[in-house]
Amino acid sequence: MNLTTQRRPICELSDDLISQIAAGEVVERPASVVRELVDNAVDAGARQITVRLQAGGVRLIAVEDDGFGIPRGELPVALRRHATSKIASLADLESVGTMGFRGEALAAICSISDMRVASRVLDSGHAWQLDGRTGELSAAARTTGTTVEVRELFYATPARRKFLKTDATELAHCIEAVRRQAMVRPDVGFAVWHDGKLVEQWHACTGLALQDQRLRHVLGSQFFEQSVAVDHTSAAIRDDGTPLIRVWGRAGLPDAARARADQQFAYVNGRFVRDKVIGHAARSAYQDVLHGHRQPVYALYVDIAPARVDVNVHPTKIEVRFRDSREVHSAVRHAVESALALPRSALQSSAGLPPAAAIIEHLGAFGALNRPVAQLTYAQAAPVFVANTNRGVSDVEAMWPRPQPQLQPPSSQPEVADALQTWRLGRAIAQLQGIYILAENAQGLVVVDMHAAHERVVYERLKAQMDTARIQSQPLLIPATFAASPLEVATAESACETLALLGLDITPFSSKTLAVRAVPTSLAHGDAVQLARSVLAELALHEASTVVQRAQNEILSTMACHGAVRANRSLTVDEMNALLRQMEATERSDQCNHGRPTWRQVSIKELDALFMRGR
Ligand SMILES: Nc1ncnc2c1ncn2[C@@H]1O[C@H](COP(=O)(O)OP(=O)(O)O)[C@@H](O)[C@H]1O
Numbered sequence: 147m148n149l150t151t152q153r154r155p156i157c158e159l160s161d162d163l164i165s166q167i168a169a170g171e172v173v174e175r176p177a178s179v180v181r182e183l184v185d186n187a188v189d190a191g192a193r194q195i196t197v198r199l200q201a202g203g204v205r206l207i208a209v210e211d212d213g214f215g216i217p218r219g220e221l222p223v224a225l226r227r228h229a230t231s232k233i234a235s236l237a238d239l240e241s242v243g244t245m246g247f248r249g250e251a252l253a254a255i256c257s258i259s260d261m262r263v264a265s266r267v268l269d270s271g272h273a274w275q276l277d278g279r280t281g282e283l284s285a286a287a288r289t290t291g292t293t294v295e296v297r298e299l300f301y302a303t304p305a306r307r308k309f310l311k312t313d314a315t316e317l318a319h320c321i322e323a324v325r326r327q328a329m330v331r332p333d334v335g336f337a338v339w340h341d342g343k344l345v346e347q348w349h350a351c352t353g354l355a356l357q358d359q360r361l362r363h364v365l366g367s368q369f370f371e372q373s374v375a376v377d378h379t380s381a382a383i384r385d386d387g388t389p390l391i392r393v394w395g396r397a398g399l400p401d402a403a404r405a406r407a408d409q410q411f412a413y414v415n416g417r418f419v420r421d422k423v424i425g426h427a428a429r430s431a432y433q434d435v436l437h438g439h440r441q442p443v444y445a446l447y448v449d450i451a452p453a454r455v456d457v458n459v460h461p462t463k464i465e466v467r468f469r470d471s472r473e474v475h476s477a478v479r480h481a482v483e484s485a486l487a488l489p490r491s492a493l494q495s496s497a498g499l500p501p502a503a504a505i506i507e508h509l510g511a512f513g514a515l516n517r518p519v520a521q522l523t524y525a526q527a528a529p530v531f532v533a534n535t536n537r538g539v540s541d542v543e544a545m546w547p548r549p550q551p552q553l554q555p556p557s558s559q560p561e562v563a564d565a566l567q568t569w570r571l572g573r574a575i576a577q578l579q580g581i582y583i584l585a586e587n588a589q590g591l592v593v594v595d596m597h598a599a600h601e602r603v604v605y606e607r608l609k610a611q612m613d614t615a616r617i618q619s620q621p622l623l624i625p626a627t628f629a630a631s632p633l634e635v636a637t638a639e640s641a642c643e644t645l646a647l648l649g650l651d652i653t654p655f656s657s658k659t660l661a662v663r664a665v666p667t668s669l670a671h672g673d674a675v676q677l678a679r680s681v682l683a684e685l686a687l688h689e690a691s692t693v694v695q696r697a698q699n700e701i702l703s704t705m706a707c708h709g710a711v712r713a714n715r716s717l718t719v720d721e722m723n724a725l726l727r728q729m730e731a732t733e734r735s736d737q738c739n740h741g742r743p744t745w746r747q748v749s750i751k752e753l754d755a756l757f758m759r760g761r
């Protein structure tokens with residue numbers, strides 16, 4: 147008989163076994179212990195928390211704090227399962243403000259390790275130490291606060307111990323656990339020691355802008371300089387008059403995005419979480435400005451009425467459930483989107499930029515390509531059979547900003563100096579290779595990719611029109627007809643309402659010919675047939691979905707690409723200046739629709755360095 151299928155009698159699990167199983171949910175690796183103990187220290191009002199580790203935390207994890215301590219009589223209770231000082235009723239759970247509340251961590255950790263807790267409360271003569279294995283209480287020496295020592299983690303469950311990674315990996319996870327708490331508690335100092343060496347330290351911040359100081363320390367000044375402040379409060383108000391949701395923190399600029407999603411930190415009411423709603427909302431805020439599969443970086447803090455979020459859905463509380471995930475999604479998305487939409491100040495942008503050498507490399511790469519990538523994608527897609535646009539004017543003139551006399555930089559010297567101060571992107575000096583505009587501002591040299599920049603300006607204008615109603619349309623005097631594929635004809639017929647929203651009127655002329663009868667006013671002088679074909683191709687792609695915002699933006703982006711000035715068109719200085727002024731006035735104008743930068747600053751300092759001046 148097969149032993150494994152032999153039935154055993156039903157019996158109750160021993161308490162010991164139950165607690166070990168429960169421990170498995172909370173304690174996966176040393177970092178889980180570090181997290182629970184640091185959470186407890188924070189809940190005890192600690193100002194300084196010191197974590198000491200040996201062998202990646204497997205041999206020893208000791209967390210020492212200067213919090214309010216545990217009185218002698220309560221020490222044994224603290225190690226019992228479901229024993230907590232943090233909530234007393236279900237109602238408390240709905241407004242829990244502490245990191246802990248399940249009363250499980252100490253019991254769980256105790257059941258799988260050799261644990262000792264030493265603690266001293268304020269008005270006690272000395273500290274008391276409890277041995278978790280023997281239950282023995284003895285007098286100990288220490289100042290007010292608590293030290294929890296955890297030795298030989300998983301000693302009783304070698305199978306689990308085998309799953310641990312190298313000491314270095316476990317150490318990295320332990321540090322990450324402390325970092326996550328450090329990012330939300332700038333008022334608390336943290337130190338991490340490993341095998342007798344100090345490996346990480348964040349001093350308690352004082353003075354103004356604590357959070358900024360801490361983020362700078364934890365994530366580095368590069369993160370800080372390449373990010374913008376986020377702060378948005380939802381319009382809806384709670385009963386007590388405070389806003390329903392506040393989203394704040396910092397969002398990395400598109401340039402700072404990374405290949406991996408390893409710098410995305412989200413907090414809900416001070417608790418680090420992995421949350422799909424927040425992640426998706428943040429991601430969609432970058433949709434318009436981020437290139438391909440790049441991952442944005444951010445540290446976002448969501449403050450929400452406790453009753454609107456359930457933190458008790460996961461043993462480690464890393465997941466939460468929102469009562470209304472849509473309100474959170476829209477608050478986060480809006481917060482990040484509006485922070486990114488503000489054009490960067492020249493000061494801020496030059497601070498986080500790569501050195502001149504990198505910029506010159508960048509110029510080289512684009513120069514070799516000789517035209518922006520965006521153009522390649524659509525131009526190939528649409529061979530023109532009957533180019534019947536009846537127009538002598540190129541597409542450039544259509545959207546090209548007419549130079550406005552009052553915006554022209556004056557030529558006399560003192561006023562030029564003024565102009566450099568006033569205009570973020572400065573005054574145009576010259577055009578390079580038919581691709582770049584060179585301008586001068588107070589910081590030095592500005593290099594603008596004119597197609598990319600103009601494309602964004604046109605795109606934002608189309609989006610703005612789309613938001614207010616529909617895109618303004620202009621009938622063509624003579625319809626532009628072209629030989630169309632059956633798919634194009636079918637798409638034009640089925641999507642005629644969407645086309646109307648987009649300012650386009652494309653109707654069958656015969657079974658194999660389509661006629662473009664109206665185009666968006668702002669693209670009126672462009673190539674109507676090219677535009678029609680591109681939009682139809684996009685629509686065919688998105689046909690299945692009802693035209694959601696995303697598809698809509700992609701279509702507008704395609705249209706903008708058509709409307710934008712092409713490479714190799716020479717511009718007058720006035721035209722260049724007009725574009726610079728439009729960029730300054732346009733949201734998100736620092737990136738083109740495909741997430742590439744539209745302009746770069748080369749500072750005088752970088753130019754000096756190139757020529758080794760001032761050394
Ligand atoms: N570092 C500490 N300082 C003061 N009290 C502590 C500390 N760690 C644990 N405690 C006490 O022990 C109790 C049990 O801790 P724990 O098992 O982590 O459960 P929880 O944090 O969910 O309450 C806590 O409610 C708290 O009263």
Ligand SMILES: [Mg+2]
Nearest residue numbers: 182186246251
């Ligand atoms: Mg706890």
